[in-house]
Amino acid sequence: MANAGLLFVGAVLFMNGMVLLYKVDARSGAVFNLFVGVLQVITPTYLIFTADNDPIKILAASGIYLFGFTYLYVGICLLTGIESDGVGYYSLFVAVAALGYSFANFHLLKDYPFGAIWLYWAFLWFLFFLLLGLRMDRLRPYVGWVTAIEGWVTGVIPAGLLLSGYWKHPDETAIALGAFAVVVFGALWPLTRASRDRVTATPTTPTAGPAAST
Secondary structure (H helix, E strand, C coil), X not given: CHHHHHHHHHHHHHHHHHHHCCCCCHHHHHHHHHHHHHHHHHHHHHHHHCCCCCHHHHHHHXXXXXXXXXXXXXXXXXXXXXXXXXXXXXXXXXXXXXHHHHHHHHHCCXXXXXXXXXXXXXXXXHHHHHHHHCCCHHHHHHHHHHHHHHHHHHHHHHHHHHXXXXXXXXXXXXXXXXXXXXHHHHHHHHHCHHHHHHCCCCCCCCCCCCCCCC
């Protein structure tokens, strides 16, 4: 169930990246955020209630709430025009919590690929904090591209591999994820410089993105 939800997490991250890049209307993106937000609240609730008090299963499911509430918050803000600073500072909370979930996946669950994926999410939500909480609007093009790419790398592709039974070789996958992040997100910074320089100081609309856990 969580793996199916991860697929739609990838979709909403991609959608939010397109909103940040002004490819999709904010109100249109808001509706999809609400759809996925509801799914990401129902899913962990079901998983926790059926976990039979297994602390490992509860731990794995609990992190999904972080992102379900993000999407609901974003969707409501986009539809109503509420200021984005609340989403930004909530994103800082999520970024810090994601570091804890990364540690848990590496050291408790021994799920090394998702340990790396949680680091992706910590990085992305910290970018949301900078953009929405601190209103560093110049970062918008960079954050938009990172969000869209993470939708595929941390959502759609892992979900497809998990659902089809091809999620294998965890050590190699974790290393590949780490190398990809360093190369691609590092290269994006100079590649988006011209776009960042063109950004003017305009009101920031909240868009945010993860997630599900295995």
